[in-house]
Amino acid sequence: MLVDSHCHLDRLDLTKYADGLTGAINAARAQGVAELLCVCISEENRDKVVAIAKAFDGVYASVGVHPSDVGDSVVSVAALSEWAAMDRVIALGETGLDYHYSQDTAEAQKRSFANHLVAGAELKLPVIIHTRAAKADTLDLMAAHGCRETAGVMHCFTEDWEMARASLDLGFYISISGIVTFRNAAELRDVVLKIPADRLLVETDSPYLAPVPFRGKPNEPQYVRQVAEYIAELRGVAFEELAEQTTANFARLFKTKQRWAAPV
DSSP states (O other), rough: OOEEEEOGGOOOOOOOTTTTTTHHHHHHHTTTTEEEEEOSSSSSHHHHHHHHHSSSEEEEEEEEOGGOOEEEOOOOOHHHHHHHHHHTTEEEEEEETTTTTOOOGOOOOOOHHHHHHHHHHTTTTTTEEEEOOHHHHHHHHHHHOOOOOOOEEEEEEEEEEEHHHHHTTTOEEEEEOOGGGSSSSSHHHHHEEEEEEGGGGOOOOOOOOOOTTTTSOOGGGGGHHHHHHHHHHTTTTHHHHHHHHHHHHHHHHTTTTHSSSOOO
């Protein structure tokens, strides 16, 4: 059994599926993907993300505001707490800092990120973190406002081992996407070899970043199998072992077994 720990089901290219999203999810099931976390990026897509999670067994939702979607009005801790009470919500985010694409909103991003971390600590919910070109500020805010007990996950991780180790020390998990299969990802592969087995997750971030051999095409949750197979070979373990471990890690971090029975 596999889990796609981060995907955007509301943004998938469904043109090849006559039955739409049902077809994409069934294609993932056929590859052994039993559970999926559909991730929110803004208030505008929040209700759709939650509706998708409620419509499919084994699909969960997060709620939050992506750093690139942060505007003049920063989401409050109170608002995040209200959103988190929606059915099937198991995490906050994705949130974080992105100074590569959105440097002009850096201060607002930091306020938004801090609010997500504070809400996560208060609600005992993991926080899904996006970070790009903002290493020092990301770690500083995680240390200042994060909760080691519930922590969260560094999603689609592409940073160096120093940042990975600091995140692990703060209680966070590390999630790896199809980028690890790219030819120019040698440094990331070195990081993946060092991540403790019990803190590793796999994801697609679909519809983005399809792994080899699908690179350049729309990504889908079913391709998390290629990510997992690649990482298993890289780390020198059986695919079944890595699948079992990352699935157990997901359940432990997001407490899915405590909230709902596992899907049949």
